[in-house]
Amino acid sequence: MKRPSCYLSVVGSCLLFSCIQALVKLPENETIPALIAFGDSIVDTGNNNDLRTISKCDFPPYGKDFQGGVATGRFSNGKVPADIIAEELGIKELLPAYVGQALSSRDLVTGVCFASGGSGYDPMTSKLVSVLSLSDQIEYFKDYIMKLKLLVGENKTNFILAKGLFLVVAGSDDIANTYFTLRARKLQYDIPAYTDLMANSASDFLNELYELGARRVAVFGAPPIGCLPAQRTLAGGNARECAENFNQASQLFNKKLSAKLDSIKNSLPGSRMVFIDVYNPFLDLIQNPKKHGFEVVNEGCCGTGNLEVAVLCNAWTSTTCSNDSSHVFWDSYHPTERAYRVLVSLLVGKYVDKFF
Ligand SMILES: *[C@@H]1O[C@H](CO)[C@@H](O)[C@H](O)[C@H]1NC(C)=O
Ligand SMILES: *[C@@H]1O[C@H](CO)[C@@H](O)[C@H](O)[C@H]1NC(C)=O
Ligand SMILES: *[C@@H]1O[C@H](CO)[C@@H](O)[C@H](O)[C@H]1NC(C)=O
Numbered sequence: 602m603k604r605p606s607c608y609l610s611v612v613g614s615c616l617l618f619s620c621i622q623a624l625v626k627l628p629e630n631e632t633i634p635a636l637i638a639f640g641d642s643i644v645d646t647g648n649n650n651d652l653r654t655i656s657k658c659d660f661p662p663y664g665k666d667f668q669g670g671v672a673t674g675r676f677s678n679g680k681v682p683a684d685i686i687a688e689e690l691g692i693k694e695l696l697p698a699y700v701g702q703a704l705s706s707r708d709l710v711t712g713v714c715f716a717s718g719g720s721g722y723d724p725m726t727s728k729l730v731s732v733l734s735l736s737d738q739i740e741y742f743k744d745y746i747m748k749l750k751l752l753v754g755e756n757k758t759n760f761i762l763a764k765g766l767f768l769v770v771a772g773s774d775d776i777a778n779t780y781f782t783l784r785a786r787k788l789q790y791d792i793p794a795y796t797d798l799m800a801n802s803a804s805d806f807l808n809e810l811y812e813l814g815a816r817r818v819a820v821f822g823a824p825p826i827g828c829l830p831a832q833r834t835l836a837g838g839n840a841r842e843c844a845e846n847f848n849q850a851s852q853l854f855n856k857k858l859s860a861k862l863d864s865i866k867n868s869l870p871g872s873r874m875v876f877i878d879v880y881n882p883f884l885d886l887i888q889n890p891k892k893h894g895f896e897v898v899n900e901g902c903c904g905t906g907n908l909e910v911a912v913l914c915n916a917w918t919s920t921t922c923s924n925d926s927s928h929v930f931w932d933s934y935h936p937t938e939r940a941y942r943v944l945v946s947l948l949v950g951k952y953v954d955k956f957f
Contacts, residue, residue, distance in 0.1 A: 623691025625949050628957050633817070635712035635765035636687045636696055639738050639806075642718030642935060643770045643821070644683040647674030647698035649718050649732055656719030656730040660916040662903050666925065666938060674698065676718050676913075678902070678931045679938030683714050683768060685945045690766065690953075699741055700733070706752055712765055715741050721775035722802040723795075725786065729779060735771070735806050742813065762814030763871075766956060769806070770821040772858070775799050776850045777826050777934075781836075792850050800857035804865055811869045817956040818874045822858055823851035824883045830900050831912050831933035841899055843887070855880055875955045882947050886929060886940065893943050896927040903932055 627633065638644040642656070649657040650673075657674060664672035666679040675681045680688075683696040692711050697704055699713040717733035720726060727734040733741070749758040780786050780795050790798065803820065810818060826832055827847030836844035859876040866874050890898045902922040903914035912934040914921075922928055931937040936944070 621688065621691050621694060624689045624946075625953050627690075627953070631957050632764060633690050633692065633766050633956070635710065635761050636683070636690065636692050636768065637712045637742075637765055637815075638683040638696060638714040638716050638768040638770070639735065639742075639810075640716040640768070640770035640821075641720045641774050642676040642681075642716075643773070644681055644696075644714060644768055645674065645676060645698070645716040645718040646681060646683055646696050646714045647702075648700040648714065648716060650674040650698070651701045652717075652732060654719065654731045656717075656732050656913075658718070658913055662914055662916075662919060662921045665921065674718075676932075676935045677938055677941065678925050680941070681938075682770070682941050682945050683716070685938075685942055686766075686768065686949065687712070689945065689949045699745060709745070709749055709752060710757075710761060712761075713745060715745075716770065719774055719778070721771050721773075721779065722799040722806070723775045723779050723786075724802075725783070726775050726779045729783065735802075739806075739809055739813075742810075746813065759814060763816045765815075765817065767810060767815045767818040768821070769803075769810075769818060771803070772799055772821075772823040772851075772854055773826055776823060776847060776854065777829070777832060780850065781847065792846075792853060796850065796854040796857050799854055800861050803858055804861045807862075807865060807874055808869070811872055816872050818872070819877050819952065819956075820858065820862060820874060821877045822855040822879050824879050825887065826851045828884065828887045828898075829934050830904075830930050833899055834933070851880060873956045875952055877948055877952055879944070879948070882944055886943060890929060894927070895929050895940065897922070898929045900928075901930040901932040901934075902928040902937060 650659045658676050659672050659674040687693050687696045696714045697708050699715050715738040719730040719732040825848045827844035832844045832847050833841040862874050862876045887898050902925040903919045914932045925937050926939045928937050929940045
C-alpha cells in the first residue's frame with residue numbers, strides 16, 4: 602500500500618502537488634517529516650563544492666545521469682542514497698546540500714544534508730583532504746536548528762528533529778584512506794585499536810546528535826571496502842580479488858559499532874538508533890551481480906579500468922563505459938545510482954519498522 606506524505610503534514614495540511622508518493626508503508630499515524638544526513642561521500646549531495654579539496658566531483662562525467670546531466674557534487678552518475686531514501690520515504694526527490702546554498706523554507710523543514718565526501722570518524726580523515734569533519738557538520742547542524750526555530754518555532758523544530766530520520770554514513774574513508782595509507786596511523790594503532798577509535802568516535806557523535814534533539818538515527822556500517830575497485834587494484838593481487846585485510850577491518854568495525862549502538866540505546870531515552878548492515882547485502886551484490894542485472898563488479902564505469910588507482914574519475918582523461926546500469930561501480934570507489942537503488946530499497950524495506 603502506498604501513502605502520500607509531504608512536509609506540510611508537519612503543519613497539518615497537505616497540498617497534493619507538493620507531495621510525492623512514498624514507496625514504503627509507514628505505520629498508521631506515523632510520519633517521518635524530514636531527512637537529515639551526516640557523513641561522507643556516500644550521502645554528500647554537494648557540500649564540498651566550494652572547498653579547496655581534491656575530494657570533490659562537481660565536474661563531468663559525474664552527474665551524467667542526474668536530472669539535466671549536471672554535476673552537482675554528488676559522487677556518482679546520478680542520485681546518491683540520501684536522495685533515494687528521501688524519495689522512498691515520500692519526503693522529497695532530492696536532499697539538498699546545506700553548505701553554500703540558499704535553501705527554501707520548504708527545503709529546510711523537510712531536511713538537508715551536511716555530509717562531506719572524504720570525511721570520517723577519525724578526525725584525521727577529514728584533515729587529510731581538507732573537508733568537513735563530523736564536528737564541522739555538527740556546527741552547521743546547530744546553525745540549521747537556529748534557522749528552523751526562526752522559521753517554524755521551537756515546538757515544530759523539536760517535532761521535526763524528534764520525528765525526522767537521521768542518516769550517519771561514515772567509516773569507509775577511515776579504513777581505506779587514513780588507516781591503510783597513512784603511515785603514522787598504522788604505526789600508532791593496530792586494526793583492533795583503530796576500529797575502537799572509530800567506534801568510540803561514532804558513539805560520541807551519536808550522543809551529540811541526541812543532545813541536539815535527534816531520536817531516529819540510522820547508523821550505516823562499513824561496506825566490504827576490500828571489494829571496491831580501488832582496493833582490488835591496490836591490494837587484490839594480479840587477479841584483483843577483494844582485499845581481505847580491508848574487508849576484515851570493515852567487519853571488525855561493524856561488530857564494534859553495532860555493539861556500541863546496543864549499549865547507548867539504553868542510555869538515551871526515547872532514542873531509536875539503528876545499526877544498518879550494509880556489508881552483507883553489498884557483498885551479495887558483488888558476489889552475485891547477475892541476480893540484480895549487473896555485469897561488471899570489479900572496475901568502475903568511468904576511469905581507466907584495471908589500471909585505475911585514483912578513486913575519483915578525472916574530468917579530462919577518464920573514459921566512461923557505454924552502459925553504467927550494468928556496472929555496480931561508477932568510479933573506483935562509489936557505486937552507480939542503479940546499484941545504490943538496489944541496496945537502498947533492500948535496506949529501507951528491512952529497517953524502516955525499527956524507527957517506530
Ligand atoms: C490514528 O489517528 C486517528 C485520528 O486521531 C485515530 O482515530 C486512530 O485510532 C489512530 N490510529 C492508531 C493506530 O493509533
Ligand atoms: C509547545 O509544546 C509544549 C509541550 O508539548 C506545550 O505545552 C506548549 O503549549 C507548546 N507551545 C506552543 C506555542 O505551541
Ligand atoms: C544496460 O544494462 C542494463 C542492466 O544490465 C540492461 O537492463 C540494459 O538493457 C542495458 N542497456 C543497453 C542499452 O544495453
